[in-house]
Amino acid sequence: MQMELHTGIELAVDLIRQPDRTALLASATAHMERLFGITRGWLLELDASGRALICPRLDAALRFECDDFSHPFSHVLREAQPRALSSASCARLDHAGLTALFEASRGADSIWIQPLMQDDKRTLGILVLCGQDPVWDAVIGQPLFEGMLAVLVHQWAAHLERDDRVWQQRLLSRSLNSMKDTESERQKNALLAESLVGPSTAMEDLRGQIIRAAGSQLSVLVQGETGCGKDLVARGIHEFSDRKDGPFVVVNCAAIPDSLLENELFGHTKGAFSGADAAKEGLLAQADGGTLFLDEIGDMPMALQSKLLRVLETRQFRPLGAREEMHSNFRLVAATHQPLQIRIQDGEFRRDLFYRLSQFPIRVLPLRDRPEDLELLCRHFIHGFREREGNGPLGISSHALEYLKQYGFPGNVRELRNVIEFACLQTPEHEDIQVEDLRLDMMATQETAVAEPEAGYIPQPGVPAMHEIDDLRAASQAFEAAIISARLRQFRGNRAQAAESLGLPKRTLAHKCQKFNVSEAG
Ligand SMILES: Nc1ncnc2c1ncn2[C@@H]1O[C@H](COP(=O)(O)OP(=O)(O)OP(=O)(O)O)[C@@H](O)[C@H]1O
Numbered sequence: 001m002q003m004e005l006h007t008g009i010e011l012a013v014d015l016i017r018q019p020d021r022t023a024l025l026a027s028a029t030a031h032m033e034r035l036f037g038i039t040r041g042w043l044l045e046l047d048a049s050g051r052a053l054i055c056p057r058l059d060a061a062l063r064f065e066c067d068d069f070s071h072p073f074s075h076v077l078r079e080a081q082p083r084a085l086s087s088a089s090c091a092r093l094d095h096a097g098l099t100a101l102f103e104a105s106r107g108a109d110s111i112w113i114q115p116l117m118q119d120d121k122r123t124l125g126i127l128v129l130c131g132q133d134p135v136w137d138a139v140i141g142q143p144l145f146e147g148m149l150a151v152l153v154h155q156w157a158a159h160l161e162r163d164d165r166v167w168q169q170r171l172l173s174r175s176l177n178s179m180k181d182t183e184s185e186r187q188k189n190a191l192l193a194e195s196l197v198g199p200s201t202a203m204e205d206l207r208g209q210i211i212r213a214a215g216s217q218l219s220v221l222v223q224g225e226t227g228c229g230k231d232l233v234a235r236g237i238h239e240f241s242d243r244k245d246g247p248f249v250v251v252n253c254a255a256i257p258d259s260l261l262e263n264e265l266f267g268h269t270k271g272a273f274s275g276a277d278a279a280k281e282g283l284l285a286q287a288d289g290g291t292l293f294l295d296e297i298g299d300m301p302m303a304l305q306s307k308l309l310r311v312l313e314t315r316q317f318r319p320l321g322a323r324e325e326m327h328s329n330f331r332l333v334a335a336t337h338q339p340l341q342i343r344i345q346d347g348e349f350r351r352d353l354f355y356r357l358s359q360f361p362i363r364v365l366p367l368r369d370r371p372e373d374l375e376l377l378c379r380h381f382i383h384g385f386r387e388r389e390g391n392g393p394l395g396i397s398s399h400a401l402e403y404l405k406q407y408g409f410p411g412n413v414r415e416l417r418n419v420i421e422f423a424c425l426q427t428p429e430h431e432d433i434q435v436e437d438l439r440l441d442m443m444a445t446q447e448t449a450v451a452e453p454e455a456g457y458i459p460q461p462g463v464p465a466m467h468e469i470d471d472l473r474a475a476s477q478a479f480e481a482a483i484i485s486a487r488l489r490q491f492r493g494n495r496a497q498a499a500e501s502l503g504l505p506k507r508t509l510a511h512k513c514q515k516f517n518v519s520e521a522g
Pocket of ligand 1: 195196197198224225226227228229230231232233295336337377380413414417503504505
């Protein structure tokens with residue numbers, strides 16, 4: 001008796017000491033095998049779904065579905081009563097899992113199956129004892145066995161409860177984290193909406209993409225029509241990234257003549273070529289630790305595209321005349337209004353560079369596809385005008401707004417801004433902009449010109465008639481030159497006004513003038 005008490009205490013202490021469920025079940029079955037003359041003991045526990053019993057000490061694939069009544073465990077669980085089974089009756093059941101369990105039971109010819117439940121009757125699993133010619137009542141009727149089972153069930157339930165608490169805490173902290181992430185993204189989105197205005201779903205989505213892109217180091221390619229906000233997108237990516245305190249270096253590939261672009265990007269050493277009196281740091285080096293924004297990337301010459309590709313792969317480059325390569329840790333954002341896929345097909349843009357640039361592609365929709373943004377954009381530009389000029393209209397009438405919604409805005413938000421700012425000048429202070437203050441005709445004329453070149457709109461020599469065109473590129477360039485020339489004449493050589501009226505940045509217009517040999521006088 002004294003001996004049994006001692007063993008019982010030792011056993012209980014050992015079970016209580018087990019750090020987790022797996023260790024507890026392993027230790028309990030080992031004690032059973034040692035103390036109660038059985039060949040093998042198994043503890044099968046319910047899986048997380050509660051629909052299957054799993055046997056951790058056997059093959060992990062050994063599962064006994066609780067609603068599969070071809071094995072005896074389901075019956076035992078349903079009846080909540082133990083039962084004994086001979087090896088012969090088990091063999092007759094012809095159940096693969098049961099057979100595997102028997103085979104691992106060291107020559108047992110009988111098994112004892114007992115459901116294990118908590119005090120509140122919740123099932124924990126089942127106990128399976130295997131023996132050779134056993135008298136089961138004698139085994140399970142022992143006080144030591146009963147005591148051990150009581151401790152086992154208590155500890156098993158306690159571990160489950162603790163695991164459950166840990167699991168709940170994990171779930172809670174995970175959902176708290178995701179709430180924090182969502183809240184921080186919402187705050188960033190709201191902040192970005194102050195400069196990248198627009199309540200449409202497309203703009204909400206665009207701001208979300210900017211924030212996600214900012215959180216990565218991927219190269220971003222921003223595509224969209226002219227004036228739709230690509231530059232703002234690139235700035236947003238920089239501002240919301242961890243490089244925001246580093247430089248934001250902008251290169252307009254269309255505004256810099258081809259011959260100078262390489263030098264601008266790579267820089268040169270002193271004496272690298274005649275006239276290089278001093279070393280010049282390139283823009284790649286200047287962008288170290290920050291963001292390099294290559295605007296109008298579609299205009300980059302092919303030879304330079306290859307060099308850029310290499311830089312993007314290694315972040316190494318060699319300034320003109322330098323012996324050593326330099327390293328620059330920049331993040332690349334590129335933008336273009338050109339359909340790059342067509343330029344790739346025409347052999348004017350490298351496909352591999354395109355893929356390298358568009359690790360994170362972003363497309364900005366034209367304004368005509370998001371008319372919900374018009375009203376807020378108008379108010380934004382009116383507010384900007386008042387801030388800058390110290391006076392201006394109060395707002396915009398609903399008729400004027402409706403009128404704007406009918407218009408296609410080929411120059412997108414830039415054109416809208418110009419239209420609104422012009423209207424601000426026409427509108428008396430403290431009044432609303434009216435339909436008659438809006439001048440949409442200038443762009444409309446341009447649209448007609450593009451649509452009907454044969455109708456005699458182009459007054460310039462050098463533009464072939466429609467039926468004479470045999471070189472599309474040359475004809476397009478001649479056509480472009482003719483428009484620029486006409487527009488410069490219209491604005492008496494004022495490049496800023498001409499550029500604005502054409503929806504082009506001033507530098508782009510300057511470059512085009514140089515490229516097409518168009519003079520200030522038009
Ligand atoms: N969603 C917007 N909210 C406020 N202003 C905007 C928005 N989109 C564009 N703008 C304004 O419109 C003008 C043109 O925008 P931006 O320069 O970013 O266009 P872009 O697509 O880069 O044009 P381009 O192709 O000619 O380089 C800028 O004055 C810019 O501030």
